[in-house]
Structure formats: structure tokens, C-alpha cells
Amino acid sequence: MxxxxxxxxxxxxxxxxxxxxxxxxxxxxxxxxxxxxxxxxxxxxxxxxxxxxxxxxxxxxxxxxxxxxxKSWLKRFVENFGWTPEIFKGGDGYAELVPLTAYNAITEVETLAVQKLLQSVQATHFGKRLDTVMWSASGSEAVIKALWACLHRDASRDIILATRGGFHGKKGLAGAVTGSETDANRDPRVRFISFPKDEIADHSQYGQPLDLSKYEAELRALHDEFGSRINCLITEPYLGGGGSYHPPKEYLQMLQRFCREHDILFILDEVQSNFGRTGKMYAFEKNEIEPDFVTLGKGLGNGVAVSGVVGRGDIMATLKYGEASDTWSANPIASAAVVATLDEFEATGxxxxxxxxxxxxxxxxxxxxxxxxxxxxxxxxxxxxxxxxxxxxxxxxxxxxxxxxxxxxxxxxxxxxxxxxxxxxxxxxxxxxxxxxxxxxxxxxxxxxxxxxxxxxxxxxx
Ligand SMILES: Cc1ncc(COP(=O)(O)O)c(C=O)c1O
CATH class of the missing domain: 3.90.1150.10 (Aspartate Aminotransferase, domain 1)
Incomplete structure (x- = not known):
């Protein structure tokens, strides 16, 4: 206390x-x-x-x-459930509405949310690899589920690369890819590479070319050490919780190049940047990259707790029935919020x-x-x-x-x-x-x- x-x-x-x-x-x-x-x-x-x-x-x-x-978002949100003032008339009892919870069942509002979200990521022309949605309830859970999917594709590929000083959440594997190797109880599967900071410490430095050679050398050294054990690489489009460092797109494109060269899965954590924060609907679109997985959260529900991973269905399919299920993922309230948010972005400019x-x-x-x-x-x-x-x-x-x-x-x-x-x-x-x-x-x-x-x-x- x-x-x-x-x-x-x-x-x-x-x-x-x-x-x-x-x-x-x-x-x-x-x-x-x-x-x-x-x-x-x-x-x-x-x-x-x-x-x-x-x-x-x-x-x-x-x-x-x-x-x-x-108000227009709230109207869309409640309409997805059929909530009107009339439901409170006529005494107590139960209202016939979309259920607030539908664990292990399906609601049509969930199917609408999936379809609209996929349309939205694919409309960017950089979402070719993003064909499946795995829902979750918080940003860290989305990160964890993306990493689970990657690790399941091949048990012999156990090494995860992450960019140093990032923030991906506090729970489990999301905490393991946050921060740096100096943190206590570091997960030995996680190795860190540098994210540009000094070169972009102030607005006045923006637009200056970034020398990528030092970052490329770090990646090469890790590849020399671990080879095909490297499974995936996770980064943020900018260091958010790490102090607001916004790299030029060449840095992110270079990470993607490295991943493609070595068949490493590329995860972009857009839990913070999604839905317009970087000036585009998604940061992958702004940076002209095509990640294998994009994690979404925060603004996805404009205040309702919802998150998810959008990415490669072939990799997610390596998880079997129930391996990524939980009480709240894909619940109708979350789905209705996603639909309302996507519709509002489309309608309002x-x-x-x-x-x-x-x-x-x-x-x-x-x-x-x-x-x-x-x-x-x-x-x-x-x-x-x-x-x-x-x-x-x-x-x-x-x-x-x-x-x-x-x-x-x-x-x-x-x-x-x-x-x-x-x-x-x-x-x-x-x-x-x-x-x-x-x-x-x-x-x-x-x-x-x-x-x-x-x-x-x-x-x-x-
Ligand atoms: C980039 C990024 N990833 C993941 C998270 C974790 O999200 P949550 O707090 O919803 O678990 C955050 C939260 O700030 C974030 O900024």
C-alpha cells in the first residue's frame, strides 16, 4: 500500500x-x-x-x-447488437439480442469483422500475405499468438529475433521480446538487434540518409551464429513505448529483405500504430513492406478491448484445434467494435x-x-x-x-x-x-x- x-x-x-x-x-x-x-x-x-x-x-x-x-461510432456499435431504448421497455426478463459471449460458437458479427478487416489490410496493396485473422483480447496476446504460430511451423527453428528497446507487452513471450538482452530472466531463444535511435533523435535529423551497414552486419553475425535455427523477426514500425523513435522506411525494408533471404517470418507489431497513427491506415503500407504477420490492437476497437494477428493462414494452420483459443477472443462485443471502427474510418476521412x-x-x-x-x-x-x-x-x-x-x-x-x-x-x-x-x-x-x-x-x- x-x-x-x-x-x-x-x-x-x-x-x-x-x-x-x-x-x-x-x-x-x-x-x-x-x-x-x-x-x-x-x-x-x-x-x-x-x-x-x-x-x-x-x-x-x-x-x-x-x-x-x-456518436456515429456508438450508433454503429449498438446497432450491431440491436440495442435500442425499446429493449428496456416492458419489464424485466431477457432481450432477444446478439449474445454478449459466444465461446466456441460463431456469430455473424464475427464473420463481418473478419471479412472487413481482411478487406481493409488487402486494400493497401501491401497485404498480400495477410489472409487470415487470429483474434485476441490485448496487444500482448496478439504478439504471443503470432509468435506461437511461427514457432509451431518448425520445432527445430527456435530462435526469435527482436529489435532492441522495443515494447511488445508484458505477458509471456510478448515480454520476452520486449527490451533487451540485459533484462533479467531473458528467454534464451530471443536475440536482439539494434533499432536506429541516435541517428533519428530529433525532428531536424529526419530525411537524412541512414547508413544501414551496421544493422546489416548485426543480422549477418546472427545468421552466421544460428543459421536456419532463426525462426522469425519481430519489430515495431517505430519504437513507441521505447521513447518514440521513428525510423526511415529503408530500415524496415532492410529487415524484410533479410527475412526473405533466409526464409525467416517477419512480424510487424502494429498494436500501437494501426488505424491511422502514422498517417496511413497501417504502418506497413506507409513503409511499403509486406510482413507475414501484423499484430493489431489498441485503436482496433476505439475503446473496446480487442486485438488480433492478421497474417499467413498456412503458418497459423500449424496450430491445432484449441491451441490459440481463450474466453474473450472473437467475442461479439469485440467484433462489433471492430466493424464499427472500420466503417467509421471508411465513412469519415x-x-x-x-x-x-x-x-x-x-x-x-x-x-x-x-x-x-x-x-x-x-x-x-x-x-x-x-x-x-x-x-x-x-x-x-x-x-x-x-x-x-x-x-x-x-x-x-x-x-x-x-x-x-x-x-x-x-x-x-x-x-x-x-x-x-x-x-x-x-x-x-x-x-x-x-x-x-x-x-x-x-x-x-x-
Ligand atoms: C507496439 C505494442 N505492442 C504491444 C503492446 C501491448 O499491448 P497490451 O498492453 O494491450 O497488451 C503495446 C502496448 O503499449 C504496444 O505499444
Missing amino acids: TDSITFPGEDRSNAARDVVAHQEPVALRTFTPSQAVLAKSAGCFHWTADGRRLYDYSSGVLVANLGHNP VIKHAEQLTPIFFDGLNALKETGLIAKVRGEGMVFGIECADVNGTPAADVANAIVKACYLGQGDRGGIHFLGALAGKVLRVSPPMTMTLDEAKDSLDLLQAICRDLAASGLQS
């Missing part, structure tokens, strides 16, 4: 924080100094239990790409809209460097990382925490901004809903600038 975070004058929020602090372990959340208590949300805004309006710069954790509670937001965010975030609090800006599409600076003896990690807190407290009637705790110690992620209007984007960046300026002037006392 730990002391709960409190803020003066926030009676309702403090009461909620107190319950959580005493009846849930801290392990359930990553540390975020604001510990916001959210009472309601709409579009790109949250309202705290005590009534402060916050721009949401997190979208949950890159989940609510279409904004919070969009949100990705085109987000193209206009990208330069606004790059300008606004780069301008924060003038405050002295931000050293580097990275990103693409609608996902950015701002790396904090050491300021007059205050380490960057403390600067990041001070910004999160000051943004939560905001500026009177202008409200504040909701950030999650820093990534990689000192990087704050900026990933608002992609449906944010241009005016909301500019206003939120103005507010962020004002808060950072005041914080810098105060000597960092938030």
Missing part, C-alpha cells in the same frame, strides 16, 4: 484516488504524477471528477483514435483530416524548445514524443513529471492537458484523438506553450 496522490480542493478525485491506493496495487498503473480521475469524456476532451476540462493528449493509450464516445494536424503539431511541439524544457521532438502522423531537457540541475525525468503535473492543473478556465507518465524516463508522448479539430489542436498547443513557459519561469515549481 502506498500514499495516494492528492491535489488540494479535489474532493471527489481525492476520494477516488484513495480507494484505488488502498484496494488496488500500484502495479496496475504506470506512474503518472497527475493520477487524473476521469468522470466523462467527449471527442478530444476529458472532464475530471472535480470538473476540470483536459485536452486528452493520450487517447487512452493510443486507443480512442476516433475520439472519445463518437479521418486520416485525411489528420494530415492537416501533423504540421500543426510539429510546429507547436518544436516551438516548446524555446522554453528550455524540451530538448527533442520526434514523431510522424499523429504520434509524437517530446524529450525533456535537464534544466538548471533538475534532471529531465523530473522536468517531465513537472510538465505532466502542471498540465493537469492547467490554467483556470482554459483547463489543462492530460498526459501519461514519461516513456523511457523523460519522453512525453503526444497522441491526441485524430478527430481533433484544427482549432482545438492550435488552442491545446498554445496552452501547452503557456504552461511550459510559466513552469520554466517558476524554476520548475508546479
Whole structure:
């Protein structure tokens, strides 16, 4: 048990924080100094239990790409079940609706979700290998199922390659391919290769050619050591949880080339990037690569827990009846959310809209460097990382925490901004809903600038 975070004058929020602090372990959340208590949300805004309006710069954790509670999405979602106000009329009893759970059975909404998802990946022209969907309920489960499928194809091929500093989840094999070889209890089947970081540490370095020879040499050395034992390679299109590093497409294309040369299965983890974050519906499309498996999650259900692997059916077929089944995979609620999300993306042109937001965010975030609090800006599409600076003896990690807190407290009637705790110690992620209007984007960046300026002037006392 730990002391709960409190803020003066926030009676309702403090009461909620107190319950959580005493009846849930801290392990359930990553540390975020604001510990916001959210009472309601709409579009790109949250309202705290005590009534402060916050721009949401997190979208949950890159989940609510279409904004919070969009009415047209909600309408599509409930219609998939036949939920209408009428079902509550006429007393108690049961309603004749699509079941909320259909374990080991099939619902038509599941078949619709599969077909629409495959249409969506194949419409990119880079989805030739993506012909089958294996559902799951969280991002890490999607990663685990993709790895299971790969490992099942040939028991003599036991080595998994992963890119160093990545994040693929915390559970089981997903945790094993996260991080680096220095982590404790490392799974001996996993070997790491470098992901470019120094070369792309700031927006100003974008567009410069990347020397691939060092990465190619690492791959060659691993191939010399393990040969045909190498089964698969998993990477992210950009290091998300690892601190927001966005490589040029040549890097990912080089990984794919290596995989093809040696019959190694190529898994692209798009749990975070899928559904528009990089500026295209899928990052594999943006990077012009054709992975054997793509893992999807987060934005796939716009707030409903659903994930999955889309990829080669011939490899997935090596798993036998029941080997990838569980209570929640392909449940009707998840399927209905996927259908609603795909339909909404098709109907609304949100990705085109987000193209206009990208330069606004790059300008606004780069301008924060003038405050002295931000050293580097990275990103693409609608996902950015701002790396904090050491300021007059205050380490960057403390600067990041001070910004999160000051943004939560905001500026009177202008409200504040909701950030999650820093990534990689000192990087704050900026990933608002992609449906944010241009005016909301500019206003939120103005507010962020004002808060950072005041914080810098105060000597960092938030
Ligand atoms: C790229 C990537 N893969 C996998 C995961 C794990 O997803 P989950 O937390 O739903 O298990 C995440 C979560 O942040 C992620 O960013």
C-alpha cells in the first residue's frame, strides 16, 4: 500500500484516488504524477471528477483514435447488437439480442469483422500475405499468438529475433521480446538487434540518409551464429513505448529483405500504430513492406478491448484445434467494435483530416524548445514524443513529471492537458484523438506553450 496522490480542493478525485491506493496495487498503473480521475469524456476532451476540462493528449493509450464516445461510432456499435431504448421497455426478463459471449460458437458479427478487416489490410496493396485473422483480447496476446504460430511451423527453428528497446507487452513471450538482452530472466531463444535511435533523435535529423551497414552486419553475425535455427523477426514500425523513435522506411525494408533471404517470418507489431497513427491506415503500407504477420490492437476497437494477428493462414494452420483459443477472443462485443471502427474510418476521412494536424503539431511541439524544457521532438502522423531537457540541475525525468503535473492543473478556465507518465524516463508522448479539430489542436498547443513557459519561469515549481 502506498500514499495516494492528492491535489488540494479535489474532493471527489481525492476520494477516488484513495480507494484505488488502498484496494488496488500500484502495479496496475504506470506512474503518472497527475493520477487524473476521469468522470466523462467527449471527442478530444476529458472532464475530471472535480470538473476540470483536459485536452486528452493520450487517447487512452493510443486507443480512442476516433475520439472519445463518437456518436456515429456508438450508433454503429449498438446497432450491431440491436440495442435500442425499446429493449428496456416492458419489464424485466431477457432481450432477444446478439449474445454478449459466444465461446466456441460463431456469430455473424464475427464473420463481418473478419471479412472487413481482411478487406481493409488487402486494400493497401501491401497485404498480400495477410489472409487470415487470429483474434485476441490485448496487444500482448496478439504478439504471443503470432509468435506461437511461427514457432509451431518448425520445432527445430527456435530462435526469435527482436529489435532492441522495443515494447511488445508484458505477458509471456510478448515480454520476452520486449527490451533487451540485459533484462533479467531473458528467454534464451530471443536475440536482439539494434533499432536506429541516435541517428533519428530529433525532428531536424529526419530525411537524412541512414547508413544501414551496421544493422546489416548485426543480422549477418546472427545468421552466421544460428543459421536456419532463426525462426522469425519481430519489430515495431517505430519504437513507441521505447521513447518514440521513428525510423526511415529503408530500415524496415532492410529487415524484410533479410527475412526473405533466409526464409525467416517477419512480424510487424502494429498494436500501437494501426488505424491511422502514422498517417496511413497501417504502418506497413506507409513503409511499403509486406510482413507475414501484423499484430493489431489498441485503436482496433476505439475503446473496446480487442486485438488480433492478421497474417499467413498456412503458418497459423500449424496450430491445432484449441491451441490459440481463450474466453474473450472473437467475442461479439469485440467484433462489433471492430466493424464499427472500420466503417467509421471508411465513412469519415479521418486520416485525411489528420494530415492537416501533423504540421500543426510539429510546429507547436518544436516551438516548446524555446522554453528550455524540451530538448527533442520526434514523431510522424499523429504520434509524437517530446524529450525533456535537464534544466538548471533538475534532471529531465523530473522536468517531465513537472510538465505532466502542471498540465493537469492547467490554467483556470482554459483547463489543462492530460498526459501519461514519461516513456523511457523523460519522453512525453503526444497522441491526441485524430478527430481533433484544427482549432482545438492550435488552442491545446498554445496552452501547452503557456504552461511550459510559466513552469520554466517558476524554476520548475508546479
Ligand atoms: C507496439 C505494442 N505492442 C504491444 C503492446 C501491448 O499491448 P497490451 O498492453 O494491450 O497488451 C503495446 C502496448 O503499449 C504496444 O505499444
